[in-house]
Amino acid sequence: EAGVVQSPRYKIIEKKQPVAFWCNPISGHNTLYWYLQNLGQGPELLIRYENEEAVDDSQLPKDRFSAERLKGVDSTLKIQPAELGDSAVYLCASSLGLAGGPSYNEQFFGPGTRLTVL
């Protein structure tokens, strides 16, 4: 079974440029997450989708970040314009179940995209 796929793995851009990340979750997984992880810290949730619906985007900086999960499968996360402080690893994860269900909390992570903003 293929794991969570993310691309690109690395991205270097200049500040004020746009950038997009792509994620393909494990087949059949209903819930998809985008996290941001800074060095030496735990992941911080940006947005959570249940199928195609964004059910928790309270932590997403909506002035510059946007996300979509068309057809409830793969997802893209966009930053426009990028700022120096956006340099981090962006992790996508998926889980089989929906919130409150037995398999909801077992999240499978992709390899992440390491973003460097110069």
Place this chain on the structure above:
Amino acid sequence: GQQVMQIPQYQHVQEGEDFTTYCNSSTTLSNIQWYKQRPGGHPVFLIQLVKSGEVKKQKRLTFQFGEAKKNSSLHITATQTTDVGTYFCAFSASNYQLIWGAGTKLIIKP
């Protein structure tokens, strides 16, 4: 908001020594998960605990959930080089958001 304190931040051990990391909350948790992240890698799910006083073992790893469901620990017996990485606890908040601890980095002394 809800949060969990994870200690220590780092632990240096000789190979073969034991390792323990703790997570503490001021509020009762419905569940707690443990993840491992190897250097340069991504978090990998280890286990979920949901019952008061629950103890689960995976080979050399022992996971405990406190009686009051406010703390949890992960203990590794006789560490090996393959155990190197950062161990995170996380819990599901009332809005189902997974709240993560800051992690404990296990470092094997050369």
